[in-house]
Amino acid sequence: MTAAPEDEVLHRIESNVSWITLNRPEAMNAVTWDQRERVIALLGEASADPAVRAVVVTATGKGFCAGADLRGGPAAGGERVAGDVARMIRLGAQRLITAVLDCEKPVLAAVNGTAAGIGAHLALACDLVIAAEPARFIEVFVRRGLVPDGGGAYLLPRLVGPQKAKELMFFGDAVPAAEAERLGLVNRVVPAEELEATAREWAERLAQGPTRALAMTKQLVNASLDGDRAAALAAEATAQEINMTTADANEGVASFVERRTPKYLGR
Known part of the structure; x- marks a missing residue:
């Protein structure tokens, strides 16, 4: 039986902070079509709700988000035609990243584990990033013969410069949390057991701000x-x-x- 979107993306509001939690730990939180749509909707609600003054995006289990789960989307029918892929990217990965960038509240990523592909871009689009020590960031697209999506070629050069961005995207090597902090991809690295408490402290501080x-x-x-x-x-x-x-x-x-x-x- 397929889980409901509400079960695969948990949501709660505490102390004026909207907590959005990816909850498919068995799939390393590879994001499905339904999950993506729910996250976009929750970010839109947070942006418009005066009772919400900060947002945390995090996940359960050992993975933050292992990329897109293409098997979780609507079934494709018939032969692919020109424009299908571009349309899918515009309506999918790009809408997710835009929802983070355009949210009128500060969005904090609490990265508990592997963030790969669109998962890495989801984290890097956030205004602040706290990573657990076991976390790592992977520009996985080149390993599959693909071009980065979800605004990767927009986000990465702005964070690390064009030369380093090309290195990360050309090789697709995993970047450990400590190295990500050194490069400026991450604001703070903490022990795994301190991640939620640190994210809560930062988010509630933001929620008390102007x-x-x-x-x-x-x-x-x-x-x-x-x-x-x-x-x-x-x-x-x-x-x-x-x-x-x-x-x-x-x-x-x-x-x-x-x-x-x-x-x-x-x-």
Whole structure:
């Protein structure tokens, strides 16, 4: 019997943090079509829900996400025609990564184990990445004679530079967590037994922050490598103008003047 999407992607909200957990440990959390759609939907809900102020993406078992499980998608009928593959990528892997990048709340990846292919890109699209010591990242596509999907050729050069990105993609070697941290793919490496607690600490700290300011900061940073200096500075000025109308900005200034700890409400 096929498991329901709700069983294969667990979800809970605690302390204003949305926890999204891939739950197919027997398959190293290779992501199916149904799982992908549920994760996209949950990220969209988190983005729109004022009660959610941070998101954690993690997984059960020994694997974070071993890539795409092509056997888990809708059955293909008939002969493939030109455009089918590009359409599948646009509607599948690229939508998943875009949902992370466009989420208006900070998204933290808690990588418990192997993150390969689209699984690696799911983690690297997140705003912050905490990895357990056994975790590793693999650009597995070349091993299958494939071109990277899920925005890999967009994400990796922005994190490690074009030369290192090509090395990782050309050879497809596993990158251990410690090396990933050295390269700048990961923010922090912790013992496996400390991963959830560390992710919770970081996420709850983000959830207590000025949510709209964090959202606009995320947008500015994500767009910074795509435009010129003038566009970046104009976007920054616009973001400042918008943010100064928020209650949290007023609270931040007032708390500084009054020499007290700010209490942000996420609006």
